Amino acid sequence: MFTTLPAQQPFLWALITCLIAAIAEGLASGTRVRAVLAELRMPGLAPPFWVWTLIGVAYYVLFFFLISSLLSTQPTIPLTEIGVALTAILMVLNAGWNWVFFRRKSLRLSFLLFMPYLACALLLALVLHRLGNPFFVWYLLYLFYLLWATWWGCRVWRLNPN
Template identity: 25%
Template sequence: MTSGGQATAPGRLAAVALSAGPILLAALLGNAATMPNIAPWYEGLVKPPLNPPNWVFGPAWTTLYLLMGVAIYRILRRDPQTPGRSRAIWLFAAQLVLNAGWSFAFFAAHSPLLGLAVILPFEALIIATLLAFWRIDRAAGACLIPYVLWVAFATWLNAGIFALNG
């Protein structure tokens, strides 16, 4: 460790691997659950106002996953004795499970209701993660703000799809 509580070079490499691996896995699992269900199922649903075109989701999620990677990297490179660090990492892991889980609930199960049942605690966990990160590293917390906002928007879309398609 350096005097600022930051990890050394080998610690940074481990933090990069631990940051990227789980996020990539969640992205790949979510993509595997989503892509086969776009056509015809998702395309056939009635959508609420402001539903973006399908091409928006790829760049949006790529950006969010990159920001998540930066955020967790900044937390992982902190001294393991940093107060709240372990809790922040566990919150991040929990929200990441629900991140992938939502795609299975909504797309693979063809269930906007099940998607809603997953996305509500998912959003709560992202907010808790943002707050935990913010207490340790404000830049890490700030990286999660777009994620919180996007999933709040996704929650609104999910609820609208449920309401319109019963």
């Protein structure tokens, strides 16, 4: 697959990747994120907007360290390449979810998008574990968040049938 992962400057490549993903997510979400959330009926355990902001920051901090650690791993190990690819897929799916939820306002489809996202996230967890990645435990916390987020997405869809 990749014979020249950018291992020379993994922090720089991780930063560039996260910046591009954050910009894509922002463009996909649009300018009415807070307004769209305010228009919806929310489940009882829905966090306030500022907590969503902290979750987003934590996501990019985690993914920055995941990407930099994967790029610092020997590129001859196929699992490293798979880990980089799965991380990129998750970031693209994340931006896509934001477009579906905030722009299209398709709550059903946004819930259904959790399924491929969860599948990719679980595969990445397996890869990180097999590689002995130092951020595997932190990534497990993200998986627990994803389970809650999937429940949240289902509840928002069910509470807002139109």
